[in-house]
Amino acid sequence: MKTLLRIDSSIRLTNSHTRELTNYFEEAWLRKNPDGNVIRRCLMKNPVPHLTQEVFDTFQNSDESLNADSLSxxxxxxxxxxxxxxxxSPLYNLGLPSSLKAYxxxxxxSxxxxxxxxxxxxxxxxxKRAILITAxxxxxxxxxHDDFQKGYLEQILAFIGIKHIETVSVEGVEDTDSNLTQILAYAKEKIDLMFEPSNExxxxxxxxxxxxxxxxxxxxAQAKAIISGDATAYASLCTEDIQLLIPAKDLVSGQDAFLKIERALFKNAKFDTFRKMPVCIQRSGDLAVEVGRLEVTMKNKGYSSGVFSSRQKYTHIFRRTNNGWRISxxxxxxSE
Ligand SMILES: Cc1cc2nc3c(=O)[nH]c(=O)nc-3n(C[C@H](O)[C@H](O)[C@H](O)COP(=O)(O)O)c2cc1C
Structure with missing residues (x-):
């Protein structure tokens, strides 16, 4: 039987975006793990006190730290x-909630x-697998450099050995121009993707x-370049004669044109997820044709359709060059 430990730290017990998404994740997780055990820890209702010298001293003494009554x-x-x-974990004053830090x-x-x-x-x-929901x-x-929350959470989890970490972030939740329903829908879509079986x-x-x-x-490297919006890094993964073919759009041919189009794209479109699920790859000489499904979620509003549709089929061709395999x-x- 699998166990999910859910920790909520928003001070809001109602109308909290992080709680809406931790709830959504928990429900999806329970559908996948019907016999699973969920441990819920709400740091608002049951805050963990700040560490004191007295408690910390017990950590240093291995015998005392075995005291089964201790909260730690x-x-x-x-x-x-x-x-x-x-x-x-909502962002509070550029960092994580102090209740979560105390936890x-x-x-x-040691x-x-x-x-x-x-x-x-x-x-x-x-x-263990960690899922961070931030808002x-x-x-x-x-x-x-105004977010000292995600970096901290990733580092501290890695420090205690948890390196498999996935993050779902909702941003701009109080921006009057933003479409909150859409922002939360993207986040839920990203959670749904976590539960989809990956094809062999x-x-x-x-x-x-x-x-x-x-x-x-x-x-x-392609996913990394796209998520970080780095057109130069993306172009460096491609052959000189790279071709980009999107139905109803002009063919983009050659690295210079590719770089230009990707730079223009990354100016506005901020990718949150770019997940390729290749189904089959077939080699013929120095070429390899790969087909699969591509799932994309965006951080920002206004890019929900067209080339940015969340699910699509893809065909990518790789070519072996003197510098190794490249995308050609x-x-x-x-629409597929
Ligand atoms: C005490 C406090 C401090 C906040 N500080 C920031 C901040 O530094 N930057 C920011 O973008 N939003 C900040 N916010 C907004 C929250 O991150 C945002 O409302 C988020 O949705 C809260 O999560 P929740 O909806 O789960 O409660 C702050 C909110 C509160 C209550």
Whole structure:
């Protein structure tokens, strides 16, 4: 039986966007795991107190820290039992809610959730999947450095060994121009995608392990470039004669034209998810044709249709060059 530990930290008990999404995730998780066990920890209703010297001293003494009555031990036991960790964390004053910080101060413990071996820190809570649901009134921008929440959460979870982390963020929730219903619908779509079975990819033809590795890395690098809006990085994954084919749009041919079109695209469209689910890849000489499904969600409003439809079929062609495998044709059909 799988266990989900759900932690909510919004001070709002009603009309909270993070709670709406943690609820949505929990319901989807229970549909997938009907015998599953959900542990709910609401840090608003039951706040974890700030750490005190007295409590911290018990952490240093391994005998005392075994005291089964201590809150910290109970919290550690809870998170250790969980297979999935779901955290709802609104952005408060550029950081995470202090209630959530207090929670982490109670579970990050030397010898219990992390250890130091030959001067190297090692997290002890591996093999869990964490899902972070974050919300903020404004839009984030990498230039403003005004979000010390997501980075902290990812680092602290990795510190105790949880490295499989997925984030669902809603931004601009108090922007009068934004469409809140749509923002939340995108977030729910992203959660739905987490529960879809991934198809097994068929490799047809002769692919060495190196070929498979390079093509797999190409897909990851493509998603990374698109999510970070880096047109130069994207173009560098393509051949000089890259072709971009989108029905009812002009053919884009060659790296310069590709770079121009992607730069223009990333100016306005901010991608939240770009997930390729390849179904089949077939090799013929130095070419490999891949078909699959592509799922896309956007951070910003106004890009819900056309080339940005959330689900579409794609055909991509890779070519082996002197610099390894590169993308040489991108074709997708938003209406399929
Ligand atoms: C105390 C407080 C501080 C906030 N600070 C920020 C902030 O620094 N940046 C921001 O974009 N939004 C900020 N907000 C807005 C919240 O992040 C936003 O309302 C979010 O939806 C709250 O999550 P919830 O809907 O789950 O309660 C703040 C809200 C509160 C109550």
């Amino acid at each position: 031990d109970a919290l550690v036991d809870e998170i250790k039992r969980a297979d999935y960790l779901l955290i709802g 982490f101060d109670h579970i990050v413990r 010898g219990i959730t992390f250890e130091i071996e030959n001067d190297v820190y090692k997290g002890l809570l591996g093999e 903020r009134a404004s839009y984030s921008s990498p230039e403003n 990819l068929s490799w047809l033809g002769e692919f060495t392990n190196k070929d498979r590795q390079e093509i797999t890395q190409l897909r990851t 044709l991108l074709m997708s059909n938003p």
